[in-house]
Amino acid sequence: MRVNIEDLAVCYGATQALSDITLTAEPGEVMAVIGPNGSGKSSLVKAIAGLVRCSGRVAFETGDGDQPRIGYMPQDISSRAALTVLEAVLLGRLGQLGLRVKPDDLAMAQTVLQELDLGGLAGRYLGELSGGQRQLVFLAQALASEPNLLLLDEPISALDIRHQLEVMLIVRQLTHQRGLTTIVILHDLNIAARFADTVAVISAGKLVCHGRPAAVIEPSMVASVFGVDAAMSAAPDGSLVVTALRPV
Template identity: 45%
Template sequence: MTVKVRGLDVALGGRPVLNGVSVSVPAGTWTAVIGPNGAGKSTLLRAILGLVPSRGEVTVAGEDLGALKPRHRARVVAYAPQTPNLPVGMTVFDYTLLGRSPYIPHLGRESSADRAVAAEVLGRLDLTGLAARPLDHLSGGERQRVVLARALAQQTSVLLLDEPTTALDIGHQQQVMELVDQLRLADELTVVTTIHDLTLAAQYADDLVLLSGGRVAAAGPPGEVLTRSAVAEHFGARVRVSPARTAAPTSHSNAPDARNVREVRNVRPGLRTHDSVAGREPPWNLNWCGARRTARGWRPRCGGRARGYGRFRPPCSAAASDPRRGS
């Protein structure tokens, strides 16, 4: 289902947070909302759901979400918040079953069909073995999958994820993003995520929306949005953006090509980084290398190698030059 936001304004506590935001997300695609802290990314998702007062229009497949009752809206759009409330002592299965609430009558109980849906979702997310485990006994990666399971149990066509990789290590970040991508392709979901990691955003999303100061500063394919000037202006980061090496196509719909593959290198004096913000193979993460002066000259803090997802990059050049000169 296509999601369209037109002229969205949000003010919280008398302070404008979003101003005239318009976004279009084609059906079956993945759009990542990026931007500096305080740009209004999370507020945008909450406004789409009607969780905060707003002005403007939000439609899904041409249907005005604001005109729908909450129960009906929950059958159209599912939401996984950045900091979900995970009741202590509640089991994984019971929490997943909460996703069936829009289909359970008032004062009624879940049906065998609802329990079957919850069990099927847990199976798809490889959580069946944890069904009876209390939520407070889960690891960070397991909690993220359980929150996603609850959202999937709503059986909607639109999935909104607020910072799905928050507080996860590099391996669990990749696992969560791969899982979302597989589910999107299998179920033809329309996915909208907010995310701080530009590397992950460009690797997995079909399109990016850059929010800054409550307005849309740029929107389009990753290669068009993540430019050197845009990163400098809106993130206050001095970087070098250059094409990254092309990799073999994969099953991911946003396979790297000359349009959206970019490499960003930090050029702030005294620091070095290797960062490929797009490209599925190899999917390098943001890795600060840095350097230190020794009796034998400058040596990279990373030991000459910047760590990526399960592999290493070639030795960096920090040992060969004074990083204060940049490169």
């Protein structure tokens, strides 16, 4: 599903969070949204999800006439301690659930839990989990809805390096295999360079640039947007590596 964003603006009272954002996210691609803290990244994702009022236009092109199915993982996830892991993931299928849980719903929830290596935690309560484990559970909840649009707000911020890599590998594989449109907010430029098909840079509520990682993540952008002098190199597999040297 293609997402077309035209002249998008978001205001919170007198505060302008975003303005003049024009951007397209393509099916089968992971778009990473990067930028400094407070630049408007979360507001962009919330506007696409329809969770905040905005002006401009957000249009969904499904190609088959279906309604967009949005899997959204917010940055601020509550523990919801009274729910088990399986129950939390089943909530991701709220649109499909009736008075009873159907076998298909249960099967999908269990499949997603296995994909994220959470099968052993299905009966545990969310309040018993670590922050990183809860983050994985809410990612599973977003995937359980079988979305055609996946919106992830810092999905790896509380994870250790191994789980960061595993989660981003899963997100990229599912995006490519299922033709999802995935928009993910990231802080780590190296993760964005390695796993994203395209990168959108936002600073002070405006779109700075958008394109392939190697074209977007370069020294002058990192210096002007992040205030950091950085060196670019290549990993053994050819992926871009960003090394922060000093504040500008």
